[in-house]
Amino acid sequence: MNSRRNRLVVTLLTVAVVLLAACAKGPEAGGEGATYKIGFNSSATGTYATLGLPEAKTAEMLQEQINEQGGIVGPDGVKHQVEIIIYDDENEADKTVSNVTRLIQEDEVIVVVSTTGSGTSVAEIPVCQENETPCISMASAEAITSDPNSGQEYKWMFKTPQTNGHAGEWQAAYLKAQGVSKVCILYTDDGYGMDCLSNFKGQAEAAGLEVVYEAGYAKTDTEFSAQLAGAEASGCEAFEIGSTPPVASLVAAALRTAMPDLPVTLGHGVCNQPFIDTAGAAAEGTVFPCGKVTVLDEVSDSDPQKAVLQQYITDYTAFTEGEPISTFGGHAWDGVMMAVDALESLEDGATLAEQRAAVRDYLETKIVNWPGISGTFTMSTSDHTGLTKDSLLFVKVENAKWTAFPESEW
Numbered sequence: 001m002n003s004r005r006n007r008l009v010v011t012l013l014t015v016a017v018v019l020l021a022a023c024a025k026g027p028e029a030g031g032e033g034a035t036y037k038i039g040f041n042s043s044a045t046g047t048y049a050t051l052g053l054p055e056a057k058t059a060e061m062l063q064e065q066i067n068e069q070g071g072i073v074g075p076d077g078v079k080h081q082v083e084i085i086i087y088d089d090e091n092e093a094d095k096t097v098s099n100v101t102r103l104i105q106e107d108e109v110i111v112v113v114s115t116t117g118s119g120t121s122v123a124e125i126p127v128c129q130e131n132e133t134p135c136i137s138m139a140s141a142e143a144i145t146s147d148p149n150s151g152q153e154y155k156w157m158f159k160t161p162q163t164n165g166h167a168g169e170w171q172a173a174y175l176k177a178q179g180v181s182k183v184c185i186l187y188t189d190d191g192y193g194m195d196c197l198s199n200f201k202g203q204a205e206a207a208g209l210e211v212v213y214e215a216g217y218a219k220t221d222t223e224f225s226a227q228l229a230g231a232e233a234s235g236c237e238a239f240e241i242g243s244t245p246p247v248a249s250l251v252a253a254a255l256r257t258a259m260p261d262l263p264v265t266l267g268h269g270v271c272n273q274p275f276i277d278t279a280g281a282a283a284e285g286t287v288f289p290c291g292k293v294t295v296l297d298e299v300s301d302s303d304p305q306k307a308v309l310q311q312y313i314t315d316y317t318a319f320t321e322g323e324p325i326s327t328f329g330g331h332a333w334d335g336v337m338m339a340v341d342a343l344e345s346l347e348d349g350a351t352l353a354e355q356r357a358a359v360r361d362y363l364e365t366k367i368v369n370w371p372g373i374s375g376t377f378t379m380s381t382s383d384h385t386g387l388t389k390d391s392l393l394f395v396k397v398e399n400a401k402w403t404a405f406p407e408s409e410w
Contacts, residue, residue, distance in 0.1 A: 033078040033348040036071075036355075038339050039085050039103030041114035042138065042332065046090035047219050050245045050274040052116035054316075054329035055138055059084050059113070061319040062336050072340065078348040082340065089115055093123035100124045104131045110343065110355045111136065113335035116328070118144060119191025121159070128156045132353065134360040136338060138331040140164050140269065141195035145384040158363050158384045160334035160374050161327075162291070164195045164242075164267060166389045168203030170289040171240055171265045174394065175209060177410040178263055180238045182212045184231045186224070186251055187242030189216040196242025196267050204240075212236050219247050228258045238262055244269040249278035256282040263287070268392060272326035276400050287405055289392035291327040291374050298393065298404040304371040312373055330373030338367055338377075 040059045043052030063084040066072070071081040085107050089095040096115050103109045104127065111134045115121050118141035125144070128135035137144045137159035145157045175183060185200055187193035193216065201211050213234035215227040231239070239262060241251050248270050255264055264286045266275075271290040276283045292299045293309050300306065312333055313325050342362035346355055363379060367386060370377040375391025396405040 031078055033074070033080045035081045035083050036343045036346075037083050037085060037107060037109040038336065038343075039087075039100070039107060039109035039112035039114065040332075040336070041087045041089055041096065041099045041103065041112065043091035043116035043120070044088040046092065047246075048091040048116045048244065050272055051269075051326070051328040052088070052091070054272070054323075054326050055116060055332035056086060056088070057320055057323075058316060058329040058332040059086055059336055061315060062333065062340075064319070065315070066340065072344045074344060074346055074348055076347050080343070080348075082343065084336065085109060089120055091117050091120060093120050096120040096123050097127055100127045100135070101131075104128075104133045108352055109133075110352065111339045111359045113138065113332065113339060115139065117191060118195055122191055125154060125157055129154060132156060133356050134158065134339075134342075134363060136160060136335040136363070138328070138335055139192065140167075140267075141191055142199070142385075143191075143195065153382060153384045156360060158338075158379065160331045160338070160372070160377075160385075162268060162289075162374060162387050162389075162391050163385060164192075164199040165203065166387065166392055167196075167267045167289045168199040169389045170392060170394050171200060171267070172203040172207040172209060173407070174265060174287060174410060175204070175238050175240075175263065176207045177407070178238065180209065180263065182210050182234070182236045183238050183240060184213040184215075184234055184236035185211055185240040185242060186227055186231070186255075187214070187216050188219045188244070188247060190219055192244060192269055193219075193242045196240075196269075200240050200242065200267075217247070217251075219243070221247060222250055224251055224254045228254060232259065236262070239264045241266045242269075243267075245272065245275045246278050249275050249283070252279045252286060253282035268327065271395075271402075272328060273324040276397055283397045283400070285397065287394065287396045290395045290402060291330060291391070292393055293325055293327055293330050293373055294402045295393055295395055295404045304369070304376050305373070308371050309373060327374065334372035334374050334377070337372065338363060338370070341370075342366070 042055040044056040087099040118139040121137040121139040140161040266288040342359040367379040375387040377386035379386035
């Protein structure tokens with residue numbers, strides 16, 4: 001764990017001390033340079049609010065921590081304040097494009113952490129690419145970082161969540177272990193749902209499972225009788241739900257009513273308490289892969305993530321006065337802290353374009369064995385996510401809580 005993250009886990013300095021430190025220009029500090037700006041955009045309101053609001057609160061928390069510690073010091077000893085400029089896109093693609101354009105062109109941020117949804121993240125790709133600004137998404141679709149035509153990574157796009165391919169590996173392995181051969185998938189007709197469909201089908205087929213029925217619905221839908229009728233007629237033996245709350249909860253409840261005895265798996269887009277709260281009894285027994293932050297007690301003390309996870313839970317719980325942890329706030333922590341680490345490597349006096357290029361290069365070459373909330377990252381020219389299937393753990397909902405559900409118990 002590098003010095004920046006070590007500093008963020010110590011006791012916070014008092015405001016009075018910080019103000020004095022911020023004004024100091026002694027030989028140890030090497031003087032003060034310009035403020036480093038990080039752009040941040042999430043879906044704090046709208047249909048993805050249960051995901052995006054914890055992300056925004058995490059960014060606010062980190063801004064407070066960084067400011068209270070007087071900013072960061074570069075390799076040349078020059079100290080820089082860090083400003084995180086936070087916008088809300090309401091999970092609307094046009095607002096995402098507008099927000100990210102404003103952050104890059106008007107606010108002149110060095111790096112952008114954006115956005116909550118896969119569809120909105122894909123929408124921002126041209127803005128990040130054309131303006132040659134590193135953008136770190138908090139969404140899961142592989143298409144966010146990988147050009148589907150060339151198969152190569154977009155030069156300026158990175159992301160922090162595990163892919164839906166990683167989730168699909170877990171789901172397919174579990175269903176195969178249950179002796180299932182025919183599967184139905186229900187999914188939202190948005191970027192996340194379509195990516196779940198594609199990845200789950202690929203993993204299911206590779207495991208020898210047959211997807212016998214698939215049906216989509218809008219993320220605002222509340223009634224699913226047509227989809228359920230088709231599923232019942234197909235003869236499927238289990239369900240995969242490719243959605244995020246709240247609609248994921250509603251679909252799970254509808255499935256439990258129509259076909260209560262069939263196994264239900266979901267993706268890691270439901271790793272937050274609102275899924276369980278909204279689904280109620282229908283959530284019981286559902287299984288899905290989640291980040292380690294949801295079942296910290298099952299994480300080994302030797303795991304390089306353990307200390308980071310513990311500190312994030314402590315900090316976020318205190319900052320929000322007891323709000324529950326979710327993996328989504330962790331995606332924001334990873335994105336902001338990767339950006340901060342990259343900024344800490346900059347020499348003072350570079351142009352904005354040079355700073356953006358240096359941060360991009362840092363993310364691609366220096367995020368190696370980097371313990372975060374979503375996993376231990378190793379990025380490269382061919383992988384702008386840097387995670388594997390093992391960054392997820394399989395969980396089951398029992399008594400309205402996540403419990404670890406390892407392969408040995410399947």
